[in-house]
Amino acid sequence: MGKEILVLTGSPRRKGNSDRLADAFIEGALSAGHRAHKFEAAYKNIHGCRACNMCWSTGTEPCVVKDDFFELAPLIESCSLAVFVSPLYFWGFSSQLKTAWDRFYAYGREDGAKRIAIRESALLLTLGDTEDATCRHAVGTYRDIAEYLGWKDRGIIVAKGVNGKTDVAKHPALSQARELGRSIAAIA
Numbered sequence: 608m609g610k611e612i613l614v615l616t617g618s619p620r621r622k623g624n625s626d627r628l629a630d631a632f633i634e635g636a637l638s639a640g641h642r643a644h645k646f647e648a649a650y651k652n653i654h655g656c657r658a659c660n661m662c663w664s665t666g667t668e669p670c671v672v673k674d675d676f677f678e679l680a681p682l683i684e685s686c687s688l689a690v691f692v693s694p695l696y697f698w699g700f701s702s703q704l705k706t707a708w709d710r711f712y713a714y715g716r717e718d719g720a721k722r723i724a725i726r727e728s729a730l731l732l733t734l735g736d737t738e739d740a741t742c743r744h745a746v747g748t749y750r751d752i753a754e755y756l757g758w759k760d761r762g763i764i765v766a767k768g769v770n771g772k773t774d775v776a777k778h779p780a781l782s783q784a785r786e787l788g789r790s791i792a793a794i795a
């Protein structure tokens with residue numbers, strides 16, 4: 608049966624490197640009968656977590672900050688797989704992705720834990736540098752978040768050495784992302 612997949616992107620560059628990885632993944636997933644929901648954090652009005660700890664205080668809503676997180680929340684509650692997509696910015700995730708990701712805080716708490724549908728995750732990352740070590744913090748952060756929220760990692764694809772907006776078009780990561788989307792249900 609097809610999966611419902613949340614693809615959460617973090618680059619402000621449309622048709623840039625990470626966006627192309629996201630689209631390749633989606634193309635593969637759709638070809639295998641899955642449904643993908645692309646949420647472009649860079650084009651949404653999402654504020655940072657206020658640490659007010661008022662999550663679920665209304666009984667039904669994840670957050671008291673009324674912004675576009677209310678478009679993301681239904682996907683967090685309906686998609687079983689989440690794919691996080693980002694350019695590397697100063698050794699970490701783009702602030703656009705991280706800001707949206709921080710708002711998952713509501714789903715690490717008891718009321719949210721009952722509602723979140725995500726059980727699996729994947730990471731698509733692009734960076735200008737060519738050293739593996741340069742993305743160690745971002746990859747480590749992804750792994751720690753996945754472990755904290757109890758998600759099974761389904762794959763990490765990193766495109767190194769891509770700086771120009773379309774550089775990833777010639778990078779093997781593009782076909783790897785498409786193949787990950789196509790084979791996602793079959794991975795044990």
Ligand SMILES: Cc1cc2nc3c(=O)[nH]c(=O)nc-3n(C[C@H](O)[C@H](O)[C@H](O)COP(=O)(O)O)c2cc1C
Pocket residue numbers: 618619620623624625626693694695696697698699733734735736737741769770771772
């Ligand atoms: C604000 C900013 C910070 C960046 N920091 C890094 C970095 O720390 N390491 C690196 O290798 N590349 C860095 N880059 C390069 C991007 O990660 C790279 O160009 C990436 O492929 C952009 O992806 P996009 O086309 O999806 O936006 C940075 C770019 C920007 C704009």
